[in-house]
Amino acid sequence: MDGIREHLDALLASCDAESTRSRDPVDFVHGYDAPCDQEVVGLVAASLAFGNAVAARRSIDRVLTILGPEPAATVAGASHAELRRRLRGFVHRIYRGEHLASVLWRAGELLREHETLGKAFAHFHREGEGDFREGLARFADALRGHVTSRSVRHLVSDPRAGSACKRLVLYSRWMVRPADGVDLGLWPIAPSELVIPVDTHIHRISRNLGLTNRRTATWATAEEITAALRKFDPEDPVKYDFALCHLGVSRECPSRPDPAKCEQCVLQDVCSVWTTGRGKTPGDFSEEIQ
Ligand code: SF4
Structure with missing residues (x-):
């Protein structure tokens, strides 16, 4: 089974940043x-x-x-x-x-x-x-x-x-991550230092992917998810945030498995909610994210 990073990269590649941005508060900045x-x-x-x-x-x-x-x-x-x-x-x-x-x-x-x-x-x-x-x-x-x-x-x-201070951390992501049509790369801080802004969507999907097992969206949860993502890209661990968040915001990721949505989802093979919900054993990605 393919690894989590490959699936996250596929999600990133499939995200239409320009049209998605128009529904995101960062659009005002542009x-x-x-x-x-x-x-x-x-x-x-x-x-x-x-x-x-x-x-x-x-x-x-x-x-x-x-x-x-x-x-x-x-x-x-x-x-x-x-x-x-x-x-x-x-x-x-x-x-x-x-x-x-x-x-x-x-x-x-x-x-x-x-x-x-x-x-x-x-x-x-x-x-x-x-x-x-x-x-x-x-x-x-x-x-x-x-x-x-x-x-x-x-x-x-x-x-x-x-x-988790989601809005403050989100602001820092906008200002620090390299300019990519969504974030702006204005502040002289290395993107590798950022912490992911954790809201209910990021928290739920991260649990689905096994990036954290924590039940509450705290700063420690944000650091744990970020540490997992850092294994995939040490220089820019929160680059997946925008696409992951909008997977939840758009209601394309339901809180319970829904074949109508999950069968279209590029994360389905690494999502424990979907794989266990369908009676499969989720892949063991523990080595990848430790
Ligand atoms: S497979 Fe379904 S539950 Fe899992 S991340 Fe994708 S949409 Fe969400």
Whole structure:
């Protein structure tokens, strides 16, 4: 039986990135040319990629309209009061305009101090002695500032706290992975350091493939899945994330085996849910992912 890497590579090759991107929040980032704008738009889009996808897109669109055609200049030039005024009345799930204004104002401070958010991240990465999780945690600390609001702590979560911090990690994937029509390769960090953004889809499919056995989507789960993927591509372990995630988002990967979908799936031979669901013994790929 073919190995997991070969099947993941087949999934990657079969993913129509351009049309899939149009349904992904990263698409907003590609509407801007200047890297500094792409960084700020990415921060907004990743932070609000929470809850119903249609509602999230509407909220992201509304915030970007409020910030205008040069969002980085707006964020870097506006006072906290000005950003609060602009975002007054904005609501997305548990977030209010004031919460987003607080984070964007802090992002503006980072832009004024470091010129780009990528340079700011690199600064925190160095302060964290090159540890990706610690660097990301320090970057998140800077975006939260001294605000203790529960919503702001949820909007920009803390990787040290143990959760998978999916949206923050997703943002870093967009900014760090090489430009490939989806990700942008803007930040001076090696893609090999990235951790996979784990949501319910990545968690479920990773369990199907035996990349993790953990039952909850924690930071440890993200690290375990990433470590497994690193065996397939040490330089760029999270390159499979976009295709895997959209296999779940598109509902092409059901939570229970469904012949109508699974028989078309390029991962079927290495998916324990499908092979055991059909009475077969799943392949032993343990050596491959250890
Ligand atoms: S075989 Fe079915 S359950 Fe397994 S990954 Fe593919 S679509 Fe999902």
